[in-house]
Amino acid sequence: MLFVAKRLGSALLVMFAISIVVFLIFFATPGVDPAARLAGRGASPEVLSQVRHAFGFDQPLPVRYVLMMDHLFVTRDLTSYVNIGDKVVPQIMQAAPVTLSLVLGAAVIWIVLGLGGGILATRFRGSVVDPIIMVIGIAAVSLPAYWVGEVVNLITQDRLHDSVFSWVPPLGYVPFAQNPGQWALHLLFPWLTLALLYGGIYARVLRAELVTAMGEDYVRTGRAKGLSERRILWRHALRGSLSPVVSLFGLDLGSLIGGAALLTEVVFGLPGIGKLTWDSLQNLDLPVIMACVLYAAFFVVAANAIVDLLYAVIDPRVRRA
Amino acid sequence: MPAAPLLEVDDLRVAFRTRDGVVNAVNGLSFTVGRGEVLGIVGESGSGKSMAMYSMMGLLDNPNATVTGSARFEGTELIGMPLPKLNRLRGSSIAMIFQDPMTALTPVYTVGWQIVEQIRTHEKVSSQAAWKRAIALLDEVGIPDAARRAKSYPHEFSGGMRQRVMIAMSLACHPSLLIADEPTTALDVTTQRQILELIRDLQAKYGSSVIMITHDMGVISEIADRVIVMYAGRAVELGGKSQVVRSPRHPYTWGLLGAIPRPGQRGQRLATIPGLPPGPHDDQIGCPFRSRCRFAMDECSEMPQLRATGEAADHLDACWLSGDARKSLRGEIA
Numbered sequence: 001m002l003f004v005a006k007r008l009g010s011a012l013l014v015m016f017a018i019s020i021v022v023f024l025i026f027f028a029t030p031g032v033d034p035a036a037r038l039a040g041r042g043a044s045p046e047v048l049s050q051v052r053h054a055f056g057f058d059q060p061l062p063v064r065y066v067l068m069m070d071h072l073f074v075t076r077d078l079t080s081y082v083n084i085g086d087k088v089v090p091q092i093m094q095a096a097p098v099t100l101s102l103v104l105g106a107a108v109i110w111i112v113l114g115l116g117g118g119i120l121a122t123r124f125r126g127s128v129v130d131p132i133i134m135v136i137g138i139a140a141v142s143l144p145a146y147w148v149g150e151v152v153n154l155i156t157q158d159r160l161h162d163s164v165f166s167w168v169p170p171l172g173y174v175p176f177a178q179n180p181g182q183w184a185l186h187l188l189f190p191w192l193t194l195a196l197l198y199g200g201i202y203a204r205v206l207r208a209e210l211v212t213a214m215g216e217d218y219v220r221t222g223r224a225k226g227l228s229e230r231r232i233l234w235r236h237a238l239r240g241s242l243s244p245v246v247s248l249f250g251l252d253l254g255s256l257i258g259g260a261a262l263l264t265e266v267v268f269g270l271p272g273i274g275k276l277t278w279d280s281l282q283n284l285d286l287p288v289i290m291a292c293v294l295y296a297a298f299f300v301v302a303a304n305a306i307v308d309l310l311y312a313v314i315d316p317r318v319r320r321a
Numbered sequence: 322m323p324a325a326p327l328l329e330v331d332d333l334r335v336a337f338r339t340r341d342g343v344v345n346a347v348n349g350l351s352f353t354v355g356r357g358e359v360l361g362i363v364g365e366s367g368s369g370k371s372m373a374m375y376s377m378m379g380l381l382d383n384p385n386a387t388v389t390g391s392a393r394f395e396g397t398e399l400i401g402m403p404l405p406k407l408n409r410l411r412g413s414s415i416a417m418i419f420q421d422p423m424t425a426l427t428p429v430y431t432v433g434w435q436i437v438e439q440i441r442t443h444e445k446v447s448s449q450a451a452w453k454r455a456i457a458l459l460d461e462v463g464i465p466d467a468a469r470r471a472k473s474y475p476h477e478f479s480g481g482m483r484q485r486v487m488i489a490m491s492l493a494c495h496p497s498l499l500i501a502d503e504p505t506t507a508l509d510v511t512t513q514r515q516i517l518e519l520i521r522d523l524q525a526k527y528g529s530s531v532i533m534i535t536h537d538m539g540v541i542s543e544i545a546d547r548v549i550v551m552y553a554g555r556a557v558e559l560g561g562k563s564q565v566v567r568s569p570r571h572p573y574t575w576g577l578l579g580a581i582p583r584p585g586q587r588g589q590r591l592a593t594i595p596g597l598p599p600g601p602h603d604d605q606i607g608c609p610f611r612s613r614c615r616f617a618m619d620e621c622s623e624m625p626q627l628r629a630t631g632e633a634a635d636h637l638d639a640c641w642l643s644g645d646a647r648k649s650l651r652g653e654i655a
Contacts, residue, residue, distance in 0.1 A: 217424035226412030239429045316474045
């Protein structure tokens with residue numbers, strides 16, 4: 001319990017530090033003057049100072065930081081600098097479910113594919129099954145998301161849309177609350193595309209770990225105890241081999257939810273966080289960028305904290321550390 | 322020796338296919354283990370002693386290894402036995418403990434869990450009953466506060482305590498044969514002695530047979546009834562413990578015994594055996610020890626067979642030296 005509390009406490013501390021760093025990068029970098037951007041090109045000094053005052057840029061940095069966090073987390077009325085009046089927090093709240101639906105659904109598929117592939121390849125080491133799975137794995141890893149996505153779209157939306165894939169809905173997103181069936185149907189090919197790219201890595205990592213584990217002394221002990229190969233693989237070798245997969249999963253999940261699924265979102269027309277971040281970067285819309293980065297950081301930090309807790313569940317040697 | 326031995330090994334051979342040809346790790350090993358007997362197998366690293374045991378137990382998972390010969394346990398052939406059948410023997414009738422107790426237990430389960438797993442693999446008992454037995458076993462091998470310690474993980478034990486856990490686990494199903502593969506090598510000297518005493522006490526109590534594999538002549542003289550001295554995959558000497566330790570007949574055994582430091586020997590240089598054991602690819606014709614043997618003769622280019630060369634009919638060795646001259650020749654080394 002103490003371990004959990006400690007880990008969550010340090011996660012909070014990391015979040016705090018990230019928010020400060022992000023704030024300083026965007027609002028206190030010499031040469032970057034948000035007021036100049038807001039006031040427009042060739043604004044007079046009077047207008048500039050007016051803008052500075054109106055947005056609070058003339059206050060000391062710590063105060064500005066607190067004001068920013070207040071707008072972001074407490075009053076939640078931080079507004080965009082580009083589309084004046086657009087509130088930032090609702091934008092994020094709108095984009096987040098799209099990304100979460102995409103990434104979590106894909107994660108379920110790639111975990112099943114990856115773990116299944118890794119275990120199968122280990123079980124049938126020495127037969128043709130193992131190299132076949134590994135080649136599929138490396139091929140899947142090597143494919144770029146936008147290319148796979150475009151090919152999938154080409155086939156399901158165009159070439160075979162009149163025959164085999166007539167049931168595939170047009171690109172876009174339907175909220176789960178509105179129609180769960182359509183939600184899943186719209187996300188099916190994005191899920192598969194994303195899962196294909198990640199499942200391959202997981203299969204390869206798990207296989208490497210399992211093969212190493214199967215050479216450990218405790219596996220020999222298991223055989224000498226009269227345990228079946230199946231039990232040795234599932235109960236003894238797999239448990240320890242999951243640690244690297246779990247940490248990989250934590251990092252991937254955190255960054256994908258944080259916006260790294262951008263290419264998949266764009267290709268399939270999903271208005272998620274990746275898309276939002278991309279658009280705000282195009283416009284140099286500082287409050288939106290700031291909010292997106294903090295949102296992404298939150299998931300990365302949270303995912304890492306969860307990974308550490310899972311580690312402790314899997315491996316008792318971590319618990320006292 | 323009892324009429325029907327528990328284990329009868331005949332011409333056991335383990336060959337590895339390698340890039341440079343076939344290598345024989347075990348080269349025609351034959352021996353028997355009687356009921357309640359402790360057989361010591363002694364030899365240098367790479368002499369094939371562990372390999373012989375693993376091949377019998379089906380624990381060689383190298384696809385390039387081929388095992389031939391015969392090993393009959395209670396009359397049943399072990400070599401080539403299908404895995405499901407072998408799994409019913411492993412852990413129940415034949416148990417093993419290994420050299421390194423640090424890595425021999427699965428790190429992510431409590432020791433009690435692992436002993437319960439051992440029991441319930443071979444016997445239909447409830448997990449509560451198995452847990453009770455696990456605690457009793459841990460208590461018996463001298464783990465203090467066994468009921469609490471059963472819930473500890475392997476990394477929470479010292480090396481000696483872990484080897485005690487291994488012993489408790491191996492004895493869980495009352496095996497008639499315990500194969501101990503250098504069980505004391507990874508432990509410090511005082512712990513070694515405790516573990517040996519524990520194995521000896523339990524052996525006396527349960528009457529199991531034990532095969533004790535070691536490179537330490539001291540361990541042999543402590544625990545064994547009979548001894549096999551192995552060199553380069555072959556048995557070079559075989560006999561009762563006092564025969565081999567007190568009146569060894571093979572020059573290699575002389576070297577091994579001469580290399581043990583003795584009190585009262587201070588100031589003298591400790592005897593060593595010059596040279597290295599033959600590599601796996603060296604020619605395998607003739608006596609493998611001849612390149613290191615100061616008594617090597619022309620006859621040694623032919624492999625000597627194990628046979629009785631002295632007065633005792635059950636004390637065998639593989640050496641061409643004439644039986645009568647051995648005593649005086651040994652004097653030349655010491």
